Amino acid sequence: MDKGLTVRLRQETPIPLDVAFSVAPGEAMALVGPSGSGKTTTLRAIAGLYHAADGQIACNGATWFDGATGLHLPARQRRAGLVFQSYALFPHLTALANVMEALSDTPRETRRATAMALLARVHLDGLEDRRPAQLSGGEQQRVAVARALARRPDVLLLDEPFSAVDRVTRRKLRRELVELRRDLPMPVVLVTHDLDDVTRLADRICVMHRGRILQSGSVSDVMARPASAEIAELLDLAADDA
Amino acid sequence: MFERLFGQTLVFTFEGLLIASLIVNIPFAVQPIQRAFEAVGPELREAAASCGLSRWRTLWRIELPLAWPGILTGTVLTFAHTLGEFGVVLMVGGSIPGETRTIAIAIYDRVQAFDEAAAGQMAAVLLLVSLATIAASYMLTQRIGRRYG
Numbered sequence: 001m002d003k004g005l006t007v008r009l010r011q012e013t014p015i016p017l018d019v020a021f022s023v024a025p026g027e028a029m030a031l032v033g034p035s036g037s038g039k040t041t042t043l044r045a046i047a048g049l050y051h052a053a054d055g056q057i058a059c060n061g062a063t064w065f066d067g068a069t070g071l072h073l074p075a076r077q078r079r080a081g082l083v084f085q086s087y088a089l090f091p092h093l094t095a096l097a098n099v100m101e102a103l104s105d106t107p108r109e110t111r112r113a114t115a116m117a118l119l120a121r122v123h124l125d126g127l128e129d130r131r132p133a134q135l136s137g138g139e140q141q142r143v144a145v146a147r148a149l150a151r152r153p154d155v156l157l158l159d160e161p162f163s164a165v166d167r168v169t170r171r172k173l174r175r176e177l178v179e180l181r182r183d184l185p186m187p188v189v190l191v192t193h194d195l196d197d198v199t200r201l202a203d204r205i206c207v208m209h210r211g212r213i214l215q216s217g218s219v220s221d222v223m224a225r226p227a228s229a230e231i232a233e234l235l236d237l238a239a240d241d242a
Numbered sequence: 243m244f245e246r247l248f249g250q251t252l253v254f255t256f257e258g259l260l261i262a263s264l265i266v267n268i269p270f271a272v273q274p275i276q277r278a279f280e281a282v283g284p285e286l287r288e289a290a291a292s293c294g295l296s297r298w299r300t301l302w303r304i305e306l307p308l309a310w311p312g313i314l315t316g317t318v319l320t321f322a323h324t325l326g327e328f329g330v331v332l333m334v335g336g337s338i339p340g341e342t343r344t345i346a347i348a349i350y351d352r353v354q355a356f357d358e359a360a361a362g363q364m365a366a367v368l369l370l371v372s373l374a375t376i377a378a379s380y381m382l383t384q385r386i387g388r389r390y391g
Contacts, residue, residue, distance in 0.1 A: 074291065075292050076294050082292040088289035090289070091308070101290075101295060150293075
């Protein structure tokens with residue numbers, strides 16, 4: 001597949017991994033599974049923050065990682081927008097400056113306007129000059145999303161994006177992300193424990209356990225017809241974990 | 243080697259005193275500065291890489307501003323320590339007025355000459371300068387800490 005993201009990772013140690021999946025442009029794939037199943041490691045490998053022993057990662061025809069040839073493009077050279085679980089905003093910079101840092105490819109004179117537009121897109125108008133400590137959890141998450149989108153990424157990666165907020169904020173943010181996603185042309189990979197996130201945000205689901213994909217398919221198919229009792233149990237467990 | 247390069251020895255010169263003080267006091271600065279950089283945490287470095295920042299820009303825009311309070315504390319503590327340094331100064335610099343006589347050596351000289359009033363005054367100045375620098379660094383790091391939350 002030239003367009004979109006293809007991922008194939010394989011290793012025995014230190015974290016066992018044997019995963020293969022592809023995500024088409026505009027499609028959202030949810031990686032679901034219990035803690036330690038390798039979801040975040042897979043996400044980090046796509047972002048270039050984890051070096052798997054073997055496999056291949058390609059996005060829009062460009063190879064980012066190839067275990068056979070030893071190619072491992074560093075994170076800064078991959079167009080991957082990553083929203084960290086804890087947001088990882090730069091605490092000494094304002095919301096605007098956080099977003100502007102990810103705009104190094106944009107001409108200097110348009111960076112500010114682009115960052116302002118991105119913050120407006122995530123409903124943060126008027127809060128541009130606040131530092132992360134002066135923002136609520138939900139607002140910080142929006143800054144993290146705006147910063148991830150600032151690089152005009154070829155793939156958007158969301159690592160448990162709602163885990164640090166309360167239920168009400170979670171619902172609101174999820175609604176906003178659903179709206180935002182409609183206009184996003186790139187593949188989206190979402191790691192989550194919450195089946196509500198999956199049903200509202202994702203088109204497809206990968207159920208992972210101990211580094212392996214047990215079942216993948218459209219969300220409705222997998223939810224309606226889990227391939228084994230273990231998968232049904234894992235999905236229930238995942239729902240309980242949320 | 244220094245003598246061959248610059249035509250003079252290091253002993254009993256200001257340059258020699260400066261180099262010796264640097265060598266002796268570097269460990270006092272390295273520890274807090276190293277801890278300050280470690281405290282920045284790997285996640286922010288990863289976030290910087292994900293944002294496409296080069297290593298140099300990550301150091302300049304993210305790590306240095308965040309490690310700044312630690313760097314400042316390390317520098318100020320080392321300054322205060324160097325100000326009171328005695329053994330190395332006496333051995334390498336001697337006590338040449340206007341050249342290598344530091345305040346600590348001057349206090350020692352005054353005590354040897356039974357001029358306790360002058361020694362006491364200089365000791366008080368040394369104490370005040372040390373306290374002022376430590377207080378200033380403490381207030382500044384507190385202020386920076388409050389700003390970043």
